[in-house]
Amino acid sequence: MAVQSNNALRSILFHFFLFLGIFFLPGIPLYAEHQVDFSSIDTYDDGDNRIDEKRFILINGIEQWITIKGESFKPVILFLHGGPGSPLSPFADAVYGEWEKDFILVQWDQRGTGRTFGRNAPAELSPDYLKSNPLTVEQLVKDGIELSEYLLRHLGKKKIILLGTSWGSVLGVRMATKSPNLFYAYIGHSQVVNPLENLVYDYQKIYEMVQKANDRESAAVLNLIGKPPYDIAKNSGQLLRIIKKYERKNSIPAPESWLALPAEYDNDRDRQHRYDGDDYSFVNYVGDKRLGISSMISTIHLLNDGFDFKIPVYLIQGEEDILTPKEITKKYFDKIRAPKKQLILLPKTAHGFNPSVVETQLKIIKEYLSPLIHQN
DSSP states (O other), rough: OOOHHHHHHHSOOOOOOEEETEEOOOOOOOOOOOOOOOOOOEHHHHHHHHEEEEEEEEEEEEEEEEEEETTTTTTEEEEOOOOOTTOOTTTHHHHGGGGGOOEEEEEEEOTTSSSHHHHHHOOSOOHHHHHSSOOHHHHHHHHHHHHHHHHHHHHOOEEEEEEEEHHHHHHHHHHHHOOOOGGEEEEEEEEEOOOHHHHHHHHHHHHHHHHHOOOHHHHHHHHHHOOOOSSHHHHHHHHHHHHHHHHHSOOOOOGGGGGGOOOTTTSHHHHHHHHHHHHHHHHHHHOTTTBBOOOSSSGGOHHHHOOOOOEEEEEETTOOOOSSSSHHHHHHHHOOOSEEEEEEEEOOOOSSOOOHHHHHHHHHIIIIIIHHHHOO
């Protein structure tokens, strides 16, 4: 019965993106064949000031997975991954490992994501579980603020550099505007502004691209699902899949090495938790009327209530980003009030990561934020 229910749910859900929404995951995940030890690992070497922690901590009532790496006297960067439900932690060493010589890097599997989802996972990811365990923007923002306060105490720091990408940029804005005293600055990549407006804009733009390319298969899908907004999660997923297909055509991709899973995460149990967390988070994000689940995107409109900052703001935007288009990002940027703000457009870059995104993030931190950090 549980298998039938899971399969029914999967026919409604649409496997979204792993690795911050960059890549589409086909197929159904493997089921666990062996157990993995997820006991807490907490290492601090006073001899060389090296921090290497991998463990669960209690945040707002549930245990959530974090990793902390770097030298104890360096500034702290908190990464807010995308999705929602797409953890960066398995890929962080490949993408950001070089940064450890200059910063303390903190990865966090958010509520409903990766190992955090696995730690609190139900026996069955059923419609009943989804209805009785909703995700909300407010809850995730509270989690992020409580985590930030914990990191400041735990690491003995005054403030943190906040870096959010895609879905994580929603949390980044909310955290930075709600508790600016915790952060030196906010850096947003592929900034989400108004997801409902984005989807309407995206549909029209991608439809024109599909027609121009004489892509009959994609056109048939777009005609079938029609224009957003959508009542079921699967339709949103189908639109997003086509968007990613065309973004890949016009942008420089992430290196293959960034996608290689380290042995620690390359196991059936972690894989299952990433897939199930991805499904759980995505259906909460876009909503599904048939499942009785309200969408988080209907509550996000940063042009109304997310533009008044007391800390510097830097936005990084791909020129070829269809999912969060530069036109809407620019409209939001123009409205932002902040001590300092900057919008950086990257050519041949779409919604996801590539080397130019990571290089630009590092340049912002070193050129603009390092002097600010040293003043405090």
